Amino acid sequence: MKPDETWHWLELWERARDHALTAEEQTRLNDALRQNPEVRTLLAQAALMDAEMRVTPADALLGKATPPLPRKAFSLSSKVSRFVLPIAAAIVSAGAVWLIGREPTPVATLTKANDCKWGNSALPTLEGSSLQPGMLELLDGIATLKFASGAEVALEAPVTLEVISAMECRVKKGTVVAEVPQQAKGFTIHTAETKVVDYGTRFGISAGEDGKCLVHVIEGLVEVERKGEKGRKELRAGQRVDYGGFIKSASYPDAVSQDDQPEPGRWLPGPINNLGDGWQILTTAFGRGKDSWIQSNLRQRVTGRESYLRIKHTTHDESLDRKAYVAFDLSRFTGKQIAEAEFTLHVEPSDLGFASLVPDAVFTVYGLTDETQDAWSENEISWSNAPAHSLATEHRISPVEGQATKLGQFIVPQGTTRGAFTMKGEALANFLCMDSNGMATFIIIRETDETARNGLAHAFASKENTRNTPPMLKVRVEE
Incomplete structure (x- = not known):
């Protein structure tokens, strides 16, 4: 096996132990363990070495001298290794299947991600990927998630969103638009200090990490629950609620009411760099x-x-x-x-x-x-x-x-x-x-x-x- 291949399989094995594999990587590793003896042997050796390291005397790890093992014990250890290695390979192979089985069930699918630029995302960002609970950071473009419940959420860059379950997500910062069919009634979007519960509708949310939040209902009905406020507020088509001054800071500074600003505000990112060239x-x-x-x-x-x-x-x-x-x-x-x-x-x-x-x-x-x-x-x-x-x-x-x-x-x-x-x-x-x-x-x-x-x-x-x-x-x- 070539060095590059060796490191590739060892890296996948380490990621499998940390439950960090994508669905595609899981399938690839599982197939290799079933069909490729070299891979089974390599990962069995890695597992055996890891086990030996775990039982190594602390003095040896600290660089202190330790009495040498008797020749008989060394010989026995070598024999045991030769005997255990095939068994370890089988266990490793079975273990991969077990690890795959333990992975959380996907709760959403990334249905659209054309020309998107992603940041520090813990989830797959290829269009068509199945998504488990985790974080997505979209730097540029629009991406659409379809949750297992049937709800669709469009991410409008720049935005950071946490997928929680088939029925809920959290906007860390940025803007999203949700379209929720009747079968997903109750779909919930959280922000830092706000919870929006949908009742079959289309609505948009802009939120900041500082707790600011704007909820705008395009169609249907939502209920908004705000930290520190009693009860829930109902919003219907055309209505909105602004926590933090998104509307006031937007393009209509002279507006005396929300009705004087016909377009909903958005969360804005920090400064961006200047551009130039040689002409x-x-x-x-x-x-x-x-x-x-x-x-x-x-x-x-x-x-x-x-x-x-x-x-x-x-x-x-x-x-x-x-x-x-x-x-x-x-x-x-x-x-x-x-x-x-x-x-x-x-x-x-x-x-x-x-x-x-x-x-x-x-x-x-x-x-x-x-x-x-x-x-x-x-x-x-x-x-x-x-x-x-x-x-x-x-x-x-x-x-x-x-x-x-x-x-x-x-x-x-x-x-x-x-x-x-x-x-x-x-x-x-x-x-x-x-x-x-x-x-x-x-x-x-x-x-x-x-x-x-x-x-x-x-x-x-x-x-x-x-x-x-x-x-x-x-x-x-x-x-």
Whole structure:
């Protein structure tokens, strides 16, 4: 047996003794012990050595001299080893079957885990894996668990969740959306200080390790029990309860009630790292650069000082559409030929809406060709006066014809909470080359609709953001 194989089987054996094998590893080890004499002998020797170490005199382990064993005893020991080894191999083989039989019964299945990035998870993270009780940490993407009870829970990164049983789980931090059929009535989700019991419904939870928690019911009925409070609180479709200020800290600081903020808040992670590369980089923070966004709800005022750019398209609520506008100061490239260009936005973890209600999202970028409208203001731009825009329904997802040109598209996969998304091509470079006033305005629109109310409002870093890179234009200038 090759050294690599030896270490492989020894490692699996150690993991089996610690009850840490996956289902696939258990099957592989069990089959090898039944069918491969070399593996049986190897692990029998390991078991025998372990037994001998357990009965080794303490003085020997401490390095002290001990009287040598009589020759007869040594000879007897060798004979016993030769006699015991085959028996130990058989015991090891049977023991593997016994260990497998003792493994806890799976309580859930990881039914969806496409393009996910996982952190320190104690459970298998391959799509289709059976899950026993344990911890999952999802860093990026959306994963779906189907519990043996029939309940489905969508994990929206970043999130840490503990699988407890077929009828319960615990959100350590992050956001999840649960859909519970009638046969799983009573399915329970715990947070640090809250217990949510479902009665056949669809609801979302955002929670922090500090005890903060937001429960939002999309359909049906849940009961919420809070540590330190008497009794349970009933919540029905459209209702929510906020322990800790998720709503107040989200995108509607002027809201006087929960009804004034139509989208549920979300738990936000800590800071993320900046990104960069080797091209000449121009951001909206340079010179006369600017960035802002508009919303179809005219009551909600955008100041232009927000640390994010919100973009959303929905046919479920006409007051929640949003577009982003960014402009770059191109004066540094006056008289130069731009040969290539890339436009980049950096995704921010959104604190509004549920990612599982929005599929892979297509974003289209337009360039403002009517330069007389480049003078828009960050704090005054609105749904009623934005460039290349009108109140007509068709302009919710497209600019006014003749005032802007399509430059390209990019796709943000469902559940993505961080990363850079870039659009490039000949159309972008040509648009920049045609500039005559030293300013270039981009309009970013999400083409993709949400599948139900309360879908995610995508967020991208603005120049006011202190955690991430603002909208970026990278260009290659021909000398």
